[in-house]
Amino acid sequence: MFKMASKIGLAAALSIAASSVFVMPAAAQDVELRIGPDGVRPVIRDRDRDRDRDRYSDRRDRGCSPGEARAAARDEGLRRPEVVRETSRSLTVQGMTRRGPDRITFANRRGCPII
Numbered sequence: 001m002f003k004m005a006s007k008i009g010l011a012a013a014l015s016i017a018a019s020s021v022f023v024m025p026a027a028a029q030d031v032e033l034r035i036g037p038d039g040v041r042p043v044i045r046d047r048d049r050d051r052d053r054d055r056y057s058d059r060r061d062r063g064c065s066p067g068e069a070r071a072a073a074r075d076e077g078l079r080r081p082e083v084v085r086e087t088s089r090s091l092t093v094q095g096m097t098r099r100g101p102d103r104i105t106f107a108n109r110r111g112c113p114i115i
Contacts, residue, residue: 064112069093072112073104090115 032043064072066083069091073081078095085092087108094103106112 063108063110064091064106066091068112069106072106072114076104076114078102078104 034041034043066086069083070081070093073093073095077097078093079097081093081095083091084094084103089108091106091108091112092103093106094101096102105115107115
């Protein structure tokens, strides 16, 4: 009787340990079902991405500011940089180098890439 009880206890302990290994962590996504004129459609949302988009949306939309363009021009070697033209697509910065006056044009996007 003792031998049978020990086998049952060992089997129960192993099954509990094995089931705790296979527990899946909670996913960071949500599934939402929307009913509309085109039927039932699943919508998968990532709450972390939505929260980050709401938090940083104003920074992403504004593009390259004149201050960022002047800082990037200083990093490229211009002294006394000054924004001389700003459009919806580009910013032109003029300044001095060792050879004389020079200008750099940056795209009006986040990060101010050089055109």
